[in-house]
Amino acid sequence: MKWALPGAMIATPELMELARVADECGYDAIAMPDSVFYPEHVSADYPYSPDGKRMWSPETPMPDPFIAMTAMAAVTERIGFYTNVLKLPLRDPLLTAKQVSTMAVMSGNRIAVGVGLSWIPEEFRFTGTEMRTRGARTDEAIQILRAVCAGNGPEWVEFHGKHYDFDRLMISPTPDRPVPVYGGGHSDAGLRRAARYADGWISVNTDTAQLKDAIARLTELRAEHGRENEPFEIDVSPTDVSDIDGYRALADIGVTRCRVTPWRLYDVDPSDPQERLDAVRRFADDAARG
Template sequence: MKWTLAGAMLGSRELFDIAHAAEEAGFDAMALPDSVFYPEHVSADYPYSPDGKRMWAPEMPMPDPFIAMSALAAVTTRLRFFTTVLKLPLRDPLLTAKQVATMAEMSGNRIALGVGLAWIPEEFTFTRTEMRTRGQRTDEAIAIIKAICAGEGPQWVEFHGRHYDFDRLMISPAPDRPVPVYVGGHSEAALRRAARLGDGWLSTNATYDETERAIGRLRELRAEYGRADEPFELDVSVTDVTDLDGMRRLEDLGATSIRAVPWRMDNAVATPAGRLDALRRFADEFVHQW
């Protein structure tokens, strides 16, 4: 079992202390969210809360994940970093691939990419992208990023899809190991995308039962796509598992990494010092006991 620290909703400067503490405490990775902006008026419900409302205030800090991962990789030596999740269809895939390739090469292959579709209509309107085609464009973007970051250094790449089309080009630097691409989400479409195109799956904050159903469905889909025997990461964040026995049940389900928010489990004082204390207590109780 590996351990991922969720780095959501933390101030930009605090992330440095959190990353240092996570590496010292034995965490394997740190996951960072993506939110380009907060529309004042949102015309869709948030899909992961009972009432459809967001669980954070508009001024909640959400540093750009690529800048944050680059900065944190520069001051750590072992910790891996990935996005949970990058709103991929809001971005140009070639520009994204350039950034990912550079981060991976400069960090010594400590970067992965977690991707999702984005859910706010205004995000697409204000970035002049199309929401209707977000799924198809995400599929093509994954293929482009995986081709450019295939792990063989700079290579000639071309792509001819329905939404993105380019002749042979080379992006350099490029990593000497493949950059993993993980797909987030619990919908049938997200699970199919993960099983068909991804190197792994990222759960949302979900219950044990919801996570168990999703992992079971992923097994079926990976067999359907002929990928059952390929390596596949399952990074899960489970809201109703808070003890070591529960963590071991997640491993029995097939989870390869548990993504934790120690200060929420610990009911820590909502201060930077309180979060650091909660992180270290979590490591003593779980990470060091494995």
Template sequence: MKWALSGAMLPAEELLQLAPAAEEAGYHSIGMPDSVFFPEHVSADYPYTADGKRMWKAETPMPDPFIAMAAMAAVTERLHFSTNVLKLPLRDPLLTAKQVATLAVLSRDRVALGVGLSWIPEEFTFTRTDMRTRGARTDEAVEIIKAVCAGNGPEWVEYHGKHYDFDRLMISPAPDRPVPVHIGGHSEPGLRRAARIGDGWISVNTTAEQLREAIGRLTALRAEYGRADVPFEIDVSPTNVRGIDGYRALEEAGVTVCRVVPWRMYDEKPTPEGRLASLRRFADEVIANY
């Protein structure tokens, strides 16, 4: 099992300190969330809290994940990066493919793309995209990005779908290794999408029990789609696991990447210095002894 550090809700400049420290401490990757903006008024409930309210303030830093990952790749050599998760249907897939391809080349194939749909109606309204078609458009966008970033370097691609349509074109640079695309979401459609077209699945912050339930469903769906033997990452963020035995149980359940936030474990009021100390402490107490 690989260890990933969450880069969520951190000041942009602090990421450039955390990334080299994470690499030195033995983490495999850093996951970066995506939030284009914070609407003052939202007409839907946040799906991951009991009261439907977001648990972060409007001014909470949410650096653009592609820019943040490029900057961190420039100050590291081995550390990998992923979006966790990119709200893909808010974006044009060709422009996204261009960014992903360039980042993959510049980082020397140290990037994976995690994608999700977004639950906020205002995000679609303000970016002039259609919330109704977000699932179908995401399916097509994933196919387009995979075609551009197939691992064959720059090559001619074309796409003719219901929502996106273009003739032969070439995007350069393009990576010499395929960029993995992982799908987020705990809903039945999200799990099906991951099993059907994803190279992996990404969880939200949730309990080990809920993770095992989702992994079991994913296993059944992958068999249903004839993809049980295809390599598949399961990237999770457990909220109620701390000890090595708990992490081993997750690995036995099928987890391949465990995403952690050490400063939430050790420091009630984390500072930049405290976060560095926490990531090193977790590496010493857990990663080194796993």
């Protein structure tokens, strides 16, 4: 089992020290969220809470994930970084591929990209993008990202889709190893997208029963596309597991990496930076012994 830490809702200056400590303690990665802005008025319910309300205030820090990941990569040596998840249909895929490829090269191949759709209509309206086609455009954008960041160094690529179309072009620098792209979401469309186009899948915060159902469906869909024997990351954040044995048991259902929040597992003040780092170290010790 691999272990990742979430970088969400942590004061931005504290992320650097979190990355250093996580690197020293042997964590696999840090997952960074993506939130471009907070609309004062949102015309849709948040899909992951019982009452449809967001669980955070508008001023909660959400730094640009690519900039934060680059900064953390610069002060670490081994640990990886990925988005959880990048709202890909809000962005131009070629410009995103340029950023990702540069990050991968400069970090020494320590970057991955988890992608999602965004649920906020105002994000699409205010950025001049179309919400109606977000799923189809994300399918195409994943293919573009994987083509540009295929791990062959700079090479000619082209793409001819319904929503994105370009002739042969070359982006440089590009990495000498493929940049993993993970699909997020529990809808059947999201699972199909991950199974068909992506290198793995990222769950939302949910319980083990829902994870089992999603993983079983992913297994079916990957077989449909002839991808059942390809490497595939399954990255989860279970809400009903709170000890090392419980986390490790998830490997039996196909989980390859768990996002854990040590400062929520132990009796510490999660708002205290030092207590947070102490919890990160403690969990690493417990995992090593377990």
